[in-house]
Amino acid sequence: MAWELDNDRPIYAQLVDRIQMQIVSGQYPPGGKLPSVRDLAAEASVNPNTMQKAFAELERSGLIVTQRTNGRNVTEDEQRIKDIKDGLAKAEVDNFFARMKELGYAESETVELLNAKHFMSNNNEGEQE
Amino acid sequence: MNELVELVGVTKSYDSRNVAVNNITLTLPKGKIIGLLGPNGSGKTTLIKMMNGLLTPSQGSIKINGQYVGTETKAHVAYLPDRTYLSGGQKISQILDYFCDFYADFSKERALEMLQSLNIDPSVKLKTLSKGNKEKVQLILVMSRKADLYILDEPIAGVDPAARDYILRTIINNYNPDATVIISTHLIGDIEQVLDEVIFMRYGHLALYTSVDNIREQHGKSVDAYFREVFAC
Numbered sequence: 001m002a003w004e005l006d007n008d009r010p011i012y013a014q015l016v017d018r019i020q021m022q023i024v025s026g027q028y029p030p031g032g033k034l035p036s037v038r039d040l041a042a043e044a045s046v047n048p049n050t051m052q053k054a055f056a057e058l059e060r061s062g063l064i065v066t067q068r069t070n071g072r073n074v075t076e077d078e079q080r081i082k083d084i085k086d087g088l089a090k091a092e093v094d095n096f097f098a099r100m101k102e103l104g105y106a107e108s109e110t111v112e113l114l115n116a117k118h119f120m121s122n123n124n125e126g127e128q129e
Numbered sequence: 130m131n132e133l134v135e136l137v138g139v140t141k142s143y144d145s146r147n148v149a150v151n152n153i154t155l156t157l158p159k160g161k162i163i164g165l166l167g168p169n170g171s172g173k174t175t176l177i178k179m180m181n182g183l184l185t186p187s188q189g190s191i192k193i194n195g196q197y198v199g200t201e202t203k204a205h206v207a208y209l210p211d212r213t214y215l216s217g218g219q220k221i222s223q224i225l226d227y228f229c230d231f232y233a234d235f236s237k238e239r240a241l242e243m244l245q246s247l248n249i250d251p252s253v254k255l256k257t258l259s260k261g262n263k264e265k266v267q268l269i270l271v272m273s274r275k276a277d278l279y280i281l282d283e284p285i286a287g288v289d290p291a292a293r294d295y296i297l298r299t300i301i302n303n304y305n306p307d308a309t310v311i312i313s314t315h316l317i318g319d320i321e322q323v324l325d326e327v328i329f330m331r332y333g334h335l336a337l338y339t340s341v342d343n344i345r346e347q348h349g350k351s352v353d354a355y356f357r358e359v360f361a362c
Contacts, residue, residue: 011322048301050322
């Protein structure tokens with residue numbers, strides 16, 4: 001199944017995002033083995049060179065390590081993974097507040113809505129996911 | 130040496146008013162999948178035929194792997210023409226034998242394997258197949274060679290979307306990392322994500338040669354959208 005890719009951003013950047021997400025969400029656990037460039041490129045229906053570029057980028061950010069004889073693994077440095085996860089979470093929050101601002105909500109009003117939602121889901125625990 | 134194809138001042142004119150390819154100078158590296166894109170009549174097929182030695186440039190020269198195009202380079206170039214040259218009365222298995230005789234780098238096992246995964250029976254005659262299946266057979270023949278350069282002229286035009294995906298996967302999985310694949314097509318959106326680089330041609334001129342990620346980075350849009358903008362009628 002080919003991966004869904006957007007039209008307006010470089011493909012390698014989207015591959016980086018996607019693999020990064022799979023790592024921080026634990027789909028590829030710390031120290032776990034990653035598929036080969038070729039296999040993953042075939043799965044995503046993208047050019048192997050592009051996948052290679054994405055892996056190089058992830059290596060630079062310290063999320064994956066290449067072993068000379070043994071392919072690529074997710075880093076065992078859980079703090080590094082946590083840092084990147086926190087960074088992603090912060091970006092999501094910023095993004096969310098920015099969109100709420102576009103809708104005309106001040107930050108305090110947005111926080112109020114969040115608290116109300118939080119309160120409701122606490123009362124409905126079990127029904128909510 | 131990383132250059133695979135070197136074009137220097139290549140020009141082809143069919144007559145004095147009709148210059149199909151106009152002074153193209155271009156060097157293509159090894160190990161890339163390159164889209165050759167341009168509107169109808171922009172000179173794509175003429176350029177491809179010159180790289181295959183089927184047409185002689187009026188001016189300029191073409192080298193492949195350091196050799197001028199000729200008998201020697203044909204052994205290293207796998208070419209899928211825009212129309213078929215196979216005879217419909219032959220069985221597919223006969224055509225496979227024919228390719229074995231013709232090309233030292235042809236792998237019959239690989240061809241049979243691909244035919245099987247597309248459910249095409251090698252014992253039938255080519256003319257009994259549908260248009261799409263004929264195209265698939267021809268692509269299989271080309272991709273079963275172990276060439277340095279694959280040149281595919283409109284490889285996906287007549288096949289359904291599922292087969293198109295299969296063909297693209299076949300191209301990704303079968304080309305070796307030192308080989309280069311040149312794909313000419315109008316269906317940019319369908320192949321964009323397998324391309325490293327694109328060549329835009331317009332009225333026989335080289336309009337642009339750059340990487341797909343460059344276009345997306347600089348213009349914030351897909352190659353398909355960018356093409357429509359550049360060549361808007």
